[in-house]
Amino acid sequence: GVEPHLRVYGYFKDKPLKPEEISANIFIQRLDAEQTISFKPESDYLIGNEIVYEPHSFLMVINVDYQGKKHTWKWDTKEGRVTMLDSSIKSSGLELLKVEPMMFENALELKGELKFPDNFEGFITPKTSGTLIKTYRSIGDKVNQGDLLATVQSQELIRLNAERTLALDTLQFARKKMEQERVLFQKKVSPEIDYINAKREFENAQTRANELNSLIRSYGGAGNGTIEVRAAMSGTILQVLGAVGSNVTPSSPLFKIANTSQLIAVVNVSADQLDAINPNNKVTVKPQTQTGTEEALGRIKYISDVIDPKTRTAQVFIEIPNQFRWRSGQLITAQIFENQSMKPMVVREDALQNFRDWDVVFIRVGNDFEARPLELGDKFNGFVEVKSGLKAGQIYAAGNSYLLKAELGKSGATHDH
Numbered sequence: 001g002v003e004p005h006l007r008v009y010g011y012f013k014d015k016p017l018k019p020e021e022i023s024a025n026i027f028i029q030r031l032d033a034e035q036t037i038s039f040k041p042e043s044d045y046l047i048g049n050e051i052v053y054e055p056h057s058f059l060m061v062i063n064v065d066y067q068g069k070k071h072t073w074k075w076d077t078k079e080g081r082v083t084m085l086d087s088s089i090k091s092s093g094l095e096l097l098k099v100e101p102m103m104f105e106n107a108l109e110l111k112g113e114l115k116f117p118d119n120f121e122g123f124i125t126p127k128t129s130g131t132l133i134k135t136y137r138s139i140g141d142k143v144n145q146g147d148l149l150a151t152v153q154s155q156e157l158i159r160l161n162a163e164r165t166l167a168l169d170t171l172q173f174a175r176k177k178m179e180q181e182r183v184l185f186q187k188k189v190s191p192e193i194d195y196i197n198a199k200r201e202f203e204n205a206q207t208r209a210n211e212l213n214s215l216i217r218s219y220g221g222a223g224n225g226t227i228e229v230r231a232a233m234s235g236t237i238l239q240v241l242g243a244v245g246s247n248v249t250p251s252s253p254l255f256k257i258a259n260t261s262q263l264i265a266v267v268n269v270s271a272d273q274l275d276a277i278n279p280n281n282k283v284t285v286k287p288q289t290q291t292g293t294e295e296a297l298g299r300i301k302y303i304s305d306v307i308d309p310k311t312r313t314a315q316v317f318i319e320i321p322n323q324f325r326w327r328s329g330q331l332i333t334a335q336i337f338e339n340q341s342m343k344p345m346v347v348r349e350d351a352l353q354n355f356r357d358w359d360v361v362f363i364r365v366g367n368d369f370e371a372r373p374l375e376l377g378d379k380f381n382g383f384v385e386v387k388s389g390l391k392a393g394q395i396y397a398a399g400n401s402y403l404l405k406a407e408l409g410k411s412g413a414t415h416d417h
Contacts, residue, residue: 004056006048008039017066019046027061028052031081032394033364052326054373055080055357057155063169063304080355080371082362082407095399096364099390102346104380108276109334110316111288112267114330117319126229127219129249130154132228132242139240141233143257146397150229150242150254155217158225164212174202224377235259250271265298265321267334268313276305277316282337287330296320300336341378345386349379351398353405362397362404363390369397 008024010017019041026048028035039046057079062070062128089096130152137149181198184190194204220227235257242254269277283298290304298320318334326332351361359374377385390396396402 001203003051004054005050006037006039006052008046008062008064010046010064011043012066016044019044020044022064024062024064026063028055029059031368031370032363032391041076051400055371057081057370070273077223078247080408081160081323082358082404083367084407085367088146092403093396093400094403097348097351097398098207099345099347099386099392099394099396101124101342101344101392102380102383103340103384104343104346104378104385105337105380106338107266107280108269108273109266110269110334110336112265112318112332112334114263114265114326114328114332116258116260116328117262117264117301120233120235120260121256122233122263123241124229124232125253125256126150126154126248127227127250127251128152128154128156129247130156130227132244132246132248132254135240135242135244135254137240137255139237140236141237143237144234146386147230147231148228149224149231151226152229152248153225153226154219155225156226157219157221159223160212160216160219161225164209164216165351167205167209167212171202172207174198174205178202229254231255231257233259236346242403257327260322260325263320263326263328264301265318265320265332265334267316267318267336268308268311269303269336270318271307271312273313274303274314276338277336279303283318283406284335285318285332287326288333289331296322298328298334343377343385345390345392346383347386347396348398349382349384349392351383351396351401352376353401355405355408361390362401364395365399371408375380 006026008022009021010019010022024039024046026037026038026039035052037048037050037052039048041047056077059079060077062073062075062077084092094374121374131154133151135144136149137147142301143149178198178201180197181190181195185192185195191290203407220229222228231293236259237255238258239256240254241256242252248254277300279300281300282352283300284295286295286299298318300316301319302317304315305315347361352374353361353371355371355373358371359376360371360373362369363372372389374389375387377387
């Protein structure tokens with residue numbers, strides 16, 4: 001439980017000296033740093049004024065003064081150190097990286113499911129009842145809004161066409177009668193009321209003809225008692241549901257169309273995490289069964305105001321572009337980033353090795369690699385924060401760094417405390 005430090009015990013002709021009778025300092029030369037330790041009396045020894053941090057791998061120069069004479073010793077110890085030339089580094093698959101700062105983003109990781117936006121998919125139905133006589137598109141076809149999809153023979157449309165023919169005849173007769181009454185009224189042959197009545201009959205006939213024309217157009221009337229069924233939206237035909245020759249009604253879906261250019265990821269967020277989420281949060285989405293590196297950047301479209309009483313979660317709807325051709329119903333993992341923080345020093349996670357119950361990375365100085373114990377912090381995207389144990393800019397080994405640990409096992413470059 002005590003931090004490692006140095007003590008100096010003085011002896012002269014095998015007899016102990018009082019600590020006040022001697023003075024000492026020790027110079028420590030590490031691979032990448034130097035340390036000078038001075039001493040003061042304590043109990044029956046001198047104690048160093050600095051911690052001798054791990055690893056204990058260094059050249060030590062010990063200077064002691066006694067009765068006006070200076071005595072010097074050297075002691076060299078190596079721990080957790082491996083020598084490897086450039087040629088061996090290349091063949092071993094080691095990667096040499098630099099200890100650098102990185103922006104970390106704290107994220108909630110949530111599971112969910114994809115679906116098409118509500119206004120991006122729909123069923124196409126006929127406007128009136130009849131017999132489906134032809135379809136023009138099949139599953140997988142791309143269509144634009146207004147494209148012809150099918151034709152339906154409609155008795156209702158035949159009836160309306162007949163009514164329109166009669167209404168047009170009536171309109172023509174009413175127009176002639178109105179003109180006649182106008183002339184007779186101007187010549188003072190007929191009273192004005194006859195002209196007014198004829199004009200009213202013409203206007204009524206015109207209104208009825210217009211109504212029938214509008215109704216036939218709304219049904220998609222194409223003449224000969226057929227109606228045209230057209231795409232109400234652009235997209236891809238996902239299903240063809242109508243069979244040629246079958247009777248159809250306005251409630252009979254003939255096609256299912258979806259605009260697959262966008263998707264909605266629906267995730268459930270626990271009630272205690274909702275306060276950390278807002279529409280400005282950065283969001284990434286990827287499939288749960290992903291084999292590649294596809295990842296979509298999304299935005300929070302809506303946060304539900306309802307918390308499920310059983311699960312204590314609320315649904316969050318994330319809008320994403322579908323550049324990877326994902327599918328409705330596909331399971332996904334979403335990361336909602338809460339905040340950002342700059343970490344002064346990070347290393348890649350695959351650089352970490354376990355050495356004497358420490359988390360270490362191997363730094364490189366010259367041809368030597370040395371294990372450095374670390375105090376670690378947060379993790380993000382394959383990197384881990386280093387709170388202490390390294391210096392910014394140091395070179396460390398990643399990739400197959402386990403090979404360096406294996407070399408230590410061969411050389412026995414460890415010691416016990």
